[in-house]
Amino acid sequence: MSTASCLWRVKKWKFSGRHAEIFRGCLISTNELCPVKLPRPRITSFGPTIEVHQRIMSSVEFAKRVAAVKAVDEYVKDNYKIGVGSGSTIVYAVERLAQRVKDENLHIVCVPTSYQARQLIVNHKLQLGDLDMYPKLDCAIDGADEVDANMTLIKGGGGCLTQEKIVASCAKQLIIVGDESKESHKLGEKYKKGIPVEVIPMAYCPVQQKIEALYGGVAELRMGKMKAGPLVTDNGNFILDWKFPASDFDWASVNTVIKMIPGVVETGLFVNMVTKVFYGTADGTVKEQKI
Numbered sequence: 001m002s003t004a005s006c007l008w009r010v011k012k013w014k015f016s017g018r019h020a021e022i023f024r025g026c027l028i029s030t031n032e033l034c035p036v037k038l039p040r041p042r043i044t045s046f047g048p049t050i051e052v053h054q055r056i057m058s059s060v061e062f063a064k065r066v067a068a069v070k071a072v073d074e075y076v077k078d079n080y081k082i083g084v085g086s087g088s089t090i091v092y093a094v095e096r097l098a099q100r101v102k103d104e105n106l107h108i109v110c111v112p113t114s115y116q117a118r119q120l121i122v123n124h125k126l127q128l129g130d131l132d133m134y135p136k137l138d139c140a141i142d143g144a145d146e147v148d149a150n151m152t153l154i155k156g157g158g159g160c161l162t163q164e165k166i167v168a169s170c171a172k173q174l175i176i177v178g179d180e181s182k183e184s185h186k187l188g189e190k191y192k193k194g195i196p197v198e199v200i201p202m203a204y205c206p207v208q209q210k211i212e213a214l215y216g217g218v219a220e221l222r223m224g225k226m227k228a229g230p231l232v233t234d235n236g237n238f239i240l241d242w243k244f245p246a247s248d249f250d251w252a253s254v255n256t257v258i259k260m261i262p263g264v265v266e267t268g269l270f271v272n273m274v275t276k277v278f279y280g281t282a283d284g285t286v287k288e289q290k291i
């Protein structure tokens, strides 16, 4: 057995007459690099030499993928116009879309919510669209940073909230995918980085002060990583991460009030927008949440 490329936990394995185990596209050998413990599938015979190019996934990545696959399989139909979200979970949804387009000859159009989503769509050779051409979408599939019991979301951990909310608002159904760590009873219980608020750069100081004066907590300017200075969004703006105090907020009202502050472009609060949430788990099952 030999290993080759090690790009993002991708390993190339060569089996020579060796027994291998694959479950739902994941290679699960006894190798210690793969912590996922899964029900053992019955795959017993291979040819004399088989090359398998698979991701050796952590259990969290596996959980994200099963959720994304289920959402795409359940909600995407031929001729659909689909909003494609951003983040790490959506990568698996786009992979699945591409696979279904190939296997089932589907005709779908994908409208991105970020440069990342655009690149994913283009790299997977899916048909790219925009809201000028397709202002009405059949569904949007996206990730979330946290989902509470009312299916209110915090989004924008990756800085893509504004285009995500625009695209979601154009979709008949908003489907959220993530691993089970995203599920919470109350916002802030799981996601500790605060609610992202996209702001026009010249307004970030007054907006910071106004949010803190209205609700308390701290609204921190998000700084770039591997880049000096503030993070700049796909729209050329800054992001404040509002670490709100523990309280029983009415999120619909908070969202409206913050949006009315001059200089605020959008908040990462998604209230009353979600159709269904799929939470993947490490054992391959998917939990669903619906109002």
Ligand SMILES: O=C[C@H](O)[C@H](O)[C@H](O)COP(=O)(O)O
Pocket (backbone or CB within 6 Å): 085, 086, 087, 088, 089, 090, 142, 143, 144, 145, 155, 156, 157, 158, 159, 160, 161, 164, 178
């Ligand atoms: O800005 C990023 C987006 O709102 C993402 O959808 C969100 O952060 C969830 O991302 P992930 O799937 O990586 O947890």
